Amino acid sequence: xxxxxxxxxxxxxxxxxxxxxxxxxxxxxxxxxxxxxxxxxxxxxxxxxxxxxxxxxxxxxxxxxxxxxxxxxxxxxxxxxxxxxxxxxxxxxxxxxxxxxxxxxxxxxxxxxxxxxxxxxxxxxxxxxxxxxxxxxxxxxxxxxxxxxxxxxxxxxxxxxxxxxxxxxxxxxxxxxxxxxxxxxxxxxxxxxxxxxxxxxxxxxxxxxxxxxxxxxxxxxxxxxxxxxxxxxxxxxxxxxxxxxxxxxxxxxxxxxxxxxxxxxxxxxxxxxxxxxxxxxxxxxxxxxxxxxxxxxxxxxxxxxxxxxxxxxxxxxxxxxxxxxxxxxxxxxxxxxxxxxxxxxxxxxxxxxxxxxxxxxxxxxxxxxxxxxx
Amino acid sequence: xxxxxxxxxxxxxxxxxxxxxxxxxxxxxxxxxxxxxxxxxxxxxxxxxxxxxxxxxxxxxxxxxxxxxxxxxxxxxxxxxxxxxxxxxxxxxxxxxxxxxxxxxxxxxxx
Numbered sequence: 001x002x003x004x005x006x007x008x009x010x011x012x013x014x015x016x017x018x019x020x021x022x023x024x025x026x027x028x029x030x031x032x033x034x035x036x037x038x039x040x041x042x043x044x045x046x047x048x049x050x051x052x053x054x055x056x057x058x059x060x061x062x063x064x065x066x067x068x069x070x071x072x073x074x075x076x077x078x079x080x081x082x083x084x085x086x087x088x089x090x091x092x093x094x095x096x097x098x099x100x101x102x103x104x105x106x107x108x109x110x111x112x113x114x115x116x117x118x119x120x121x122x123x124x125x126x127x128x129x130x131x132x133x134x135x136x137x138x139x140x141x142x143x144x145x146x147x148x149x150x151x152x153x154x155x156x157x158x159x160x161x162x163x164x165x166x167x168x169x170x171x172x173x174x175x176x177x178x179x180x181x182x183x184x185x186x187x188x189x190x191x192x193x194x195x196x197x198x199x200x201x202x203x204x205x206x207x208x209x210x211x212x213x214x215x216x217x218x219x220x221x222x223x224x225x226x227x228x229x230x231x232x233x234x235x236x237x238x239x240x241x242x243x244x245x246x247x248x249x250x251x252x253x254x255x256x257x258x259x260x261x262x263x264x265x266x267x268x269x270x271x272x273x274x275x276x277x278x279x280x281x282x283x284x285x286x287x288x289x290x291x292x293x294x295x296x297x298x299x300x301x302x303x304x305x306x307x308x309x310x311x312x313x314x315x316x317x318x319x320x321x322x323x324x325x326x327x328x329x330x331x332x333x334x335x336x337x338x339x340x341x342x343x344x345x346x347x348x349x350x351x352x353x354x355x356x357x358x359x360x361x362x363x364x365x366x367x368x369x370x371x372x373x374x
Numbered sequence: 375x376x377x378x379x380x381x382x383x384x385x386x387x388x389x390x391x392x393x394x395x396x397x398x399x400x401x402x403x404x405x406x407x408x409x410x411x412x413x414x415x416x417x418x419x420x421x422x423x424x425x426x427x428x429x430x431x432x433x434x435x436x437x438x439x440x441x442x443x444x445x446x447x448x449x450x451x452x453x454x455x456x457x458x459x460x461x462x463x464x465x466x467x468x469x470x471x472x473x474x475x476x477x478x479x480x481x482x483x484x485x
Contacts, residue, residue, distance in 0.1 A: 237429030
């Protein structure tokens with residue numbers, strides 16, 4: 001008598017929810033790029049479900065990439081409300097997996113991973129302790145532990161620090177950073193105080209002050225398998241920036257030290273899921289870690305461009321159907337972003353506004369579908 | 375007719391590091407070869423050069439292409455200067471001056 005082996009789930013036919021489908025030209029979310037990687041991956045004929053927070057997030061209306069789209073309540077409105085909405089969407093779409101793409105929602109997804117699993121929704125997201133370890137205000141401690149260089153950083157809650165910081169060995173220029181987001185390079189105490197108040201008002205306390213290191217920024221994205229192994233990596237250098245410092249154009253590179261830094265982080269934390277490592281090649285020749293983002297970056301479409309499609313690898317990893325080694329990406333592949341207009345109908349916009357859903361034209365599914373006519 | 379030995383034109387906008395200014399030409403060249411930075415440099419037939427580690431790209435003229443090719447072919451500084459001197463019919467001391475400027479500039483681009 002033969003025993004039937006348990007078949008691996010085929011991720012190519014999954015329904016995959018993807019968040020972060022905002023796409024402002026100066027600061028796009030990664031969701032659309034993740035979805036394009038999957039839509040264009042060989043053999044994929046599953047459904048891609050866009051999950052957005054704003055009714056004008058363009059990804060919600062992009063029916064060349066997403067089969068359906070839904071609005072979610074903001075993470076700040078509470079984890080329970082978001083879970084309830086996701087379960088409502090799951091009841092309709094039978095989601096097989098979710099790829100969260102925004103920093104702010106990551107702890108909610110990590111916190112509820114077991115509940116998602118109980119509903120049959122798979123994901124690979126960093127654990128709560130991994131999220132805490134890479135938080136901006138803990139980065140110095142992590143770097144000490146892993147033996148990685150990082151610019152000297154201090155948490156401050158009082159702008160008077162800038163009046164006496166020179167006496168404590170700090171020198172201008174300095175970088176003033178928000179605990180979650182935003183950074184400004186300042187050259188004087190007055191400019192530093194203005195930046196402090198601006199950032200504190202927007203992102204709260206504490207504010208971080210970091211010693212400025214000259215040089216150029218290089219980035220790495222990869223997927224951690226949760227056991228210390230790293231899939232990828234793909235590395236790039238920004239070649240043109242938006243006025244928020246995001247990559248408008250970039251080129252793939254191969255930097256052995258940056259790759260080693262990625263390995264150190266992924267193996268040291270036993271990182272689970274996607275990550276982006278932001279580093280600085282200093283004028284002194286050293287490599288400094290600036291930030292670890294617990295998700296794919298907005299430039300992740302480059303991974304498909306260099307033949308190392310990381311969102312595809314992530315789904316494969318989740319389905320236990322992933323090659324242990326991905327192709328080595330060739331340096332010298334360029335991406336350049338551009339803005340274009342997406343056309344949608346008043347009916348679709350109305351549906352999103354009133355019911356928080358867009359379904360593909362001709363879709364038989366009636367969940368939340370707008371039926372009225374103007 | 376004498377020609378300038380080489381020029382580099384960056385297509386990148388960031389300020390370059392002034393490192394290695396105090397090193398000798400030979401030390402700089404040895405470092406570029408030892409760290410494989412020169413070997414990794416991709417230079418096309420029309421002078422477009424790309425450094426795969428930094429993502430930096432720049433252009434070099436024909437004499438720059440020739441210099442890189444000669445160095446990568448295993449030529450020493452002396453034999454490279456000699457070859458260029460013969461090829462371009464320029465006195466060796468003039469070529470050496472141009473090669474020095476070129477290698478120092480190249481090392482800043484590859485730093």
